[in-house]
Structure formats: C-alpha cells, structure tokens
Amino acid sequence: MKAAAFDYRSAESVAQAVALLAEGDTRVLAGGQSLGPSMNLRLARPQRLVDVKRVASLRAVAADDAVCSLGAGWTHAEIEDGVVPDFSCGLMARIAQGIAYRAVRNRGTLGGSLAHADPAADWVNTVVALAGTLVVEGPGGQRRIAAADFVRGAFTTALQGNEMLVAVELPRLGQKSRWGYHKLCRKTGEFAKAIGIAVLDPGRGLARVLAGAVEAAPVPLPLAAKQLWEAGPAAAIAVLDDEVAARLADLAPAERMLRVVAVRRAIEALAEG
Amino acid sequence: MQVSLTVNGQRRDLLVQPRMHLADALREVLNLTGTHLGCEQGVCGACTVLVDGVPQRSCITYAVDCADAVVTTIEGFDADPTMTALREAFSAHHALQCGFCTPGMLVTARDVVLRLGEVTEARLREELAGNICRCTGYVGIVDAVAAVAKGRQPEARREVRLAEPRQAAPLVEAMPREAPRLARPGGAAMLEERVALTATPDAAWAALADLRRVAECLPGAQLDSVDGEHVTGRVGVALGPIKASFAGAGTVALEAATRSGKLSGRGRDGASSAEGEVGWQVLPGDAGGSVLSVQLSWRLTGPLAQFGRAALVRDLVRRLAQEFAANLDAMVAGQAPPPARQLGLFALLWSVLRAKVLGR
Incomplete structure (x- = not known):
C-alpha cells in the first residue's frame, strides 16, 4: 500500500525539529525503516513528518574514560562498519550486524530504533542491558533518562510528544570486558523471538544479564548478573531457569524457555569470548 | 514538493x-520500471536500489x-564491471527464473561482493x-554470487x-527495577489485575456505578451515549506511531450485591475488529481501603486474528488495567480528572505489521 497524505518538513537543527513537534501531530522521521512500513500499511497516519536526517548534531560522538555518547542519527550500518568509533569492545558492531538487512541498516538509525521501542528490537534491549542513559531534548532543553525508565513497554517510551531523542550514553567497556549476545530468530533479519545479553567488565565493576524480546520492556536479570560477577558463567546459567520463571511468570512455558536459551547462549558466548 | 535527485x-x-x-517516483515519474515493487513494507527486497x-x-x-541524493537503479549498471560479472554468473548458474526479484x-x-x-x-x-526469491530456491543465486x-x-x-571529543556526563547507573507485578496465569486472552485503592469499598463502588466517570478513567475511552444498559462509545488507540479509533457499542451489567460490574462491547476501525469485555469488582482491602479487581478479556475477529501476539497484547492490557485503577483511585479521592491519554489495547494492528515488516 501507499502512505496516506502527509506534510514533510526537513529540520536543520534539533531546536527547529522540536519547535515543529510542538505544533502537534508531527512525528520525527530519522531513517524511517519502521515508520515507513507502518505508514505504507496505513497503521500510522501522521499529519506531518519532520525529517532530522540533516541535523549535524545528531551525528556527534564523544567519550571520556567512563562513558561514551553516540548521536542518535548514526545508522546501524555505520556502527556495523566501525565508521562510528567503538567503545564497546566490538559489542555494538556485532549487534548492528544482526539488525534486519543491510539495505535497512544503511538507512535505519540508532535513535530511531530506540524511539520506536519495539520490544524485539536490538538497541532497545542493548541500552537497557548496558544501563545506558538517553538524552532527549524538548522546548525546555535537554533531560537525561536512564534506559530502564525510558522504555516503558511495547512501543511506549518516556518521550513526550514535543521531545526527541538526541543521543545515547553508554558505559565505555574496558579492554578486559567480555560480552555475549544471542538472538533467536526464525529467519535471518526477522524480528527476534528472544534476545539474551550478558556483559562483564571487571575494570568497571559492571555485570549485566538481560532477557529481551519479551513483548514488553526488557527484563534485567540481577541475580544471574550477581552470580556472573561473583562465581562465573556456570553459576549464572544455573540460576537462569528460576529467575526467568519468576520475572516472566506470565509467559507460556515454551516462551520462557526461548528466553532462557537465548540468555544461556549469551552467557556461554561471553565465557568463550 | 520539488525534489532534485541524480538518477x-x-x-x-x-x-x-x-x-x-522513491520506488514510485522512479517507476511512475521517471519510467524506470526495472525497480520492482513486491511487498512495499521493506521485507522482500525487490525494490532495492543504491542511494x-x-x-x-x-x-x-x-x-x-532523498533530496540531492545520488540514486542508481538496475538500469544504471550497464557499464559496471562487477554487475557485468554478476549478470553473466546469474545466467550461467540459473539464478533467476521469473526475474521479479532479480533487480534487487x-x-x-553487488554490494556483498564489493x-x-x-x-x-x-x-x-x-x-x-x-x-x-520464490522461484529458484536460492541455490543458483548463492552459487552465482x-x-x-x-x-x-x-x-x-x-x-x-x-568528532571533537567532549567531556561526556557521568553515567547514571540504573539498578534493575523490581519486576512488574505479573498477571496470574490464565487463558491467552484473559488477564486480571488487582490494584489497592485508598477509597473505602462503598466509595469506590459508588464511583464505579457512574459509567461516564468510569469511562473517563479508561485511557483513550469515551462514552457517547448511555441508554439503560446500552452504551456507545469509542476507544482511541495510540501505540507508537499508530493511531486508530475503534467505535463500538456495548452492554453494561452492574450487580450492587457483589459490587461488581461488567461491560462487553465490540468495535471496528476499518478492516480491524475487536471484541472485549471488562469486568470489575470492589473487594475489601487493608486498613479500610479496598481492592479493585479488573478482568479484561478480548477476542480478535476477522482475518487479522491469525497474527495474534498474545504476549504483546497482554503487556498492553496490563498497563491499561493499572492506569485505569490509578485513575479511578484519583477520581474517588476527588482529584482532578485524569489527563486525556491513550494506551493501545488493540495490538492486533501491530501483529499484522510485525508478521510482515522489518526494520527497526
């Protein structure tokens, strides 16, 4: 199908985009790789799109010893290819490579995916797993939201209608960091049935384990993370069944098992890597 | 709008x-019909061009x-040596039959090879x-590439x-929050949410007996008419970028003895149709308060039902029930009516999208 009629504006700056958002029924268009299909299917019929592709500040990268900040406008392919400097010991590039297909990755953006907040999308789960912080800007300036508070549920974020996501702050993983990422898909590039993430950074004291693609906000597994930190991968895997059962009690047993398997494989990948 | 491209x-x-x-612009405006349209949802790849x-x-x-973009369609590769090699290999390895997928x-x-x-x-x-590709089984294509x-x-x-380095602000280490209160296991299309209210059972029940006020507490809902047990109204849905309005009619039954009520209804928005029931009961709670039990059940009918994603719908319904209870509590306590909000209940729309669509 074709999209319903809409007005199109291109913004040169975040301030200009935010001003247009404040006028109502306007959606931010970044890569449009999720919004475009929804509009073609007439599931979304915004009156107006404000295109932020040409906003230079959305492609800033900065880092200090502890934290890196990535502009929201980087494409998945640029992260995959290392065009964006890597502060994650390869985690971000590896995840980017598994997002949809190359033609989609060439246009879809980090920030667009996060603002869309599909529970099965890779970055939504990644930023919560890494306990990142999202920087959003509205008429009153910028505010920073912990990733776990940003993702409220399926397709629902803490973004107000007149705000847009401008950057993502993630911990800068040390050289001794290890990580594992496992995505269960029926077909390459399809939406994930389950996502498992495990990250261990001895230098920063960071240990995180997360079950994702749960059709709701991602679910951190702090008990498994504690085991991973204190007793190693095998001990973390040993508590997975119980912790996933406790935290995802409303999922059918087979659905829970998918998450357990994805997380277990992520921890195994961490142990091997 | 006017747009300039290099094609x-x-x-x-x-x-x-x-x-x-862009595909329609290439095909319909510039008559470059080598770019094919299959799904128009970003899944099939037939429309792939270089931008x-x-x-x-x-x-x-x-x-x-795509203002000022440089676009190359399948018609633009005549002199490209890699594409020449690929064309010959596709022919030699029988990598196409009907040819529909071939341009993409x-x-x-070519991108993979380079x-x-x-x-x-x-x-x-x-x-x-x-x-x-629906003809070849991919063997010939893989061999050719x-x-x-x-x-x-x-x-x-x-x-x-x-970029210029700048001092990033320190990271806020977010500790994992407690898991949300989970619904008790039940049928795939039924969910119960229990929320404690500060109001006494009688006060809560009195508030619930006024349907218009109840509707005000249901995010996105609006009652148009109440005639005895028959009501008409609409439920607005806002789920990410998606907005829809299900207009429908329903019946209400109230039972004062058990302080319980039930509203069942059905609605349509275009081709989608949904049918649901919300039941509520006020139970005595701790310290003079009460407990509101909200049961929601729903059924999707029509061709969309086959795409159902029960877990996704359940998450939305759970949030809907929690918000309903919180708004109700505020109303009984005499606070201002809740701000108009919409929360998606009819996630079937997304089910369709998700079954077919890629791109995040």
Missing part, C-alpha cells in the same frame, strides 16, 4: 507529493526524503536473506570520522 548519472528535478515513495552508493529499500524511503537481488549481490569479498556460504546466505566473489578482497572501509 543513473543524470540530474532530475521531480515534482512529487511527500507520500510518494548514495549503498543499497536501500526504495519502498520505505520517500522521494522527498543484483543490487544487493563490501565483503569472498565469504563463507553461510555468511553469503545471511547477507542475501533480505531479498526474497559466490562465483563472482571468489578470490576477491573486501573493499577499503569508509573513512572513520572522529
């Missing part, structure tokens, strides 16, 4: 509506969004996964652009 080496000025996607040198889906990219397949294959060089068959199949890629080195990576 196959020629500068073209087009007058297009914003809603026209600024990299493959992109022209069906989920608007022409106005070739554009993707970007990655020779790779394993498994990687090659992954890279080609975004282009669907592998033959052209054989012995090649990946091309040099794009230059790394480093």
Whole structure:
C-alpha cells in the first residue's frame, strides 16, 4: 500500500525539529525503516513528518574514560562498519550486524530504533542491558533518562510528544570486558523471538544479564548478573531457569524457555569470548 | 514538493507529493520500471536500489526524503564491471527464473561482493536473506554470487570520522527495577489485575456505578451515549506511531450485591475488529481501603486474528488495567480528572505489521 497524505518538513537543527513537534501531530522521521512500513500499511497516519536526517548534531560522538555518547542519527550500518568509533569492545558492531538487512541498516538509525521501542528490537534491549542513559531534548532543553525508565513497554517510551531523542550514553567497556549476545530468530533479519545479553567488565565493576524480546520492556536479570560477577558463567546459567520463571511468570512455558536459551547462549558466548 | 535527485548519472528535478515513495517516483515519474515493487513494507527486497552508493529499500524511503541524493537503479549498471560479472554468473548458474526479484537481488549481490569479498556460504546466505526469491530456491543465486566473489578482497572501509571529543556526563547507573507485578496465569486472552485503592469499598463502588466517570478513567475511552444498559462509545488507540479509533457499542451489567460490574462491547476501525469485555469488582482491602479487581478479556475477529501476539497484547492490557485503577483511585479521592491519554489495547494492528515488516 501507499502512505496516506502527509506534510514533510526537513529540520536543520534539533531546536527547529522540536519547535515543529510542538505544533502537534508531527512525528520525527530519522531513517524511517519502521515508520515507513507502518505508514505504507496505513497503521500510522501522521499529519506531518519532520525529517532530522540533516541535523549535524545528531551525528556527534564523544567519550571520556567512563562513558561514551553516540548521536542518535548514526545508522546501524555505520556502527556495523566501525565508521562510528567503538567503545564497546566490538559489542555494538556485532549487534548492528544482526539488525534486519543491510539495505535497512544503511538507512535505519540508532535513535530511531530506540524511539520506536519495539520490544524485539536490538538497541532497545542493548541500552537497557548496558544501563545506558538517553538524552532527549524538548522546548525546555535537554533531560537525561536512564534506559530502564525510558522504555516503558511495547512501543511506549518516556518521550513526550514535543521531545526527541538526541543521543545515547553508554558505559565505555574496558579492554578486559567480555560480552555475549544471542538472538533467536526464525529467519535471518526477522524480528527476534528472544534476545539474551550478558556483559562483564571487571575494570568497571559492571555485570549485566538481560532477557529481551519479551513483548514488553526488557527484563534485567540481577541475580544471574550477581552470580556472573561473583562465581562465573556456570553459576549464572544455573540460576537462569528460576529467575526467568519468576520475572516472566506470565509467559507460556515454551516462551520462557526461548528466553532462557537465548540468555544461556549469551552467557556461554561471553565465557568463550 | 520539488525534489532534485541524480538518477543513473543524470540530474532530475521531480515534482512529487511527500507520500510518494522513491520506488514510485522512479517507476511512475521517471519510467524506470526495472525497480520492482513486491511487498512495499521493506521485507522482500525487490525494490532495492543504491542511494548514495549503498543499497536501500526504495519502498520505505520517500522521494522527498532523498533530496540531492545520488540514486542508481538496475538500469544504471550497464557499464559496471562487477554487475557485468554478476549478470553473466546469474545466467550461467540459473539464478533467476521469473526475474521479479532479480533487480534487487543484483543490487544487493553487488554490494556483498564489493563490501565483503569472498565469504563463507553461510555468511553469503545471511547477507542475501533480505531479498526474497520464490522461484529458484536460492541455490543458483548463492552459487552465482559466490562465483563472482571468489578470490576477491573486501573493499577499503569508509573513512572513520572522529568528532571533537567532549567531556561526556557521568553515567547514571540504573539498578534493575523490581519486576512488574505479573498477571496470574490464565487463558491467552484473559488477564486480571488487582490494584489497592485508598477509597473505602462503598466509595469506590459508588464511583464505579457512574459509567461516564468510569469511562473517563479508561485511557483513550469515551462514552457517547448511555441508554439503560446500552452504551456507545469509542476507544482511541495510540501505540507508537499508530493511531486508530475503534467505535463500538456495548452492554453494561452492574450487580450492587457483589459490587461488581461488567461491560462487553465490540468495535471496528476499518478492516480491524475487536471484541472485549471488562469486568470489575470492589473487594475489601487493608486498613479500610479496598481492592479493585479488573478482568479484561478480548477476542480478535476477522482475518487479522491469525497474527495474534498474545504476549504483546497482554503487556498492553496490563498497563491499561493499572492506569485505569490509578485513575479511578484519583477520581474517588476527588482529584482532578485524569489527563486525556491513550494506551493501545488493540495490538492486533501491530501483529499484522510485525508478521510482515522489518526494520527497526
């Protein structure tokens, strides 16, 4: 199908985009790789799109010893290819490579995916797993939201209608960091049935384990993370069944098992890597 | 709107509506019909063209969004040596039959060959996964691309652009929050949520008996008429970028003895239809308060039902019930009516999308 009629504006700056958002029924268009299909299917019929592709500040990268900040406008392919400097010991590039297909990755953006907040999308789960912080800007300036508070549920974020996501702050993983990422898909590039993430950074004291693609906000597994930190991968895997059962009690047993398997494989990948 | 593009080496000025996607602009305005349209949802890959040198889906990219871009369609590769080799290999390996997927397949294959060089068959199949062919079974296509890629080195990576370093603000370490209160297990299309209210059972029940006030507490709901036990109204849905309004009619039954009520109704928005029931009961709670039990059940009918994603719907319903209870509590306590909000209940729309659509 074709999209319903809409007005199109291109913004040169975040301030200009935010001003247009404040006028109502306007959606931010970044890569449009999720919004475009929804509009073609007439599931979304915004009156107006404000295109932020040409906003230079959305492609800033900065880092200090502890934290890196990535502009929201980087494409998945640029992260995959290392065009964006890597502060994650390869985690971000590896995840980017598994997002949809190359033609989609060439246009879809980090920030667009996060603002869309599909529970099965890779970055939504990644930023919560890494306990990142999202920087959003509205008429009153910028505010920073912990990733776990940003993702409220399926397709629902803490973004107000007149705000847009401008950057993502993630911990800068040390050289001794290890990580594992496992995505269960029926077909390459399809939406994930389950996502498992495990990250261990001895230098920063960071240990995180997360079950994702749960059709709701991602679910951190702090008990498994504690085991991973204190007793190693095998001990973390040993508590997975119980912790996933406790935290995802409303999922059918087979659905829970998918998450357990994805997380277990992520921890195994961490142990091997 | 006017938009200028460079297409196959020629500068073209087009007058297009914003809603026209790039593939239609190429096909309908410029008569470049080599770009094919299969799904128009970014899944099948038939419409893949080069935009600024990299493959992109022209069906989920608007022409106005490509201002000043350099576009190369299948018609623009006549003199390209890699594409020449691919064309010959596709012919030799029987990598096409009906030819519908071939333009997109070739554009993707050329990118794989140049970007990655020779790779394993498994990687090659992954890279080609975004282009669907319904004739060949892919064996010939994989063989053809592998033959052209054989012995090649990946091309040099794009230059790394480093921005001016700045001092990033310190990270807020978010501790994992407690898991949300989970619904008790039950049928796939039924959910109960219990929420403690500060109001006494009698006060809560009195508030619930006023249907208009109850509707005000249900995010996105609006009652248009109440006639005895018959009501009409609508439920607005806002789920991410999606907005819909289900208009419908229902019946209400109240039972004062058990302080319980039930509203069942059905609604339609275009081709989608949903049928649901919300039941509520006020139970005595701690310290003079009460407990509101909300049971929601729903059924999707029509062709969309087969795409149901029970877990996704359950999450939305759970949030809906929690918000309903919180609003009700505020209303009983005499606070201002809740701000108008919409929360998606009819996630069936997304189910359709998710069954077919890619791109995040």
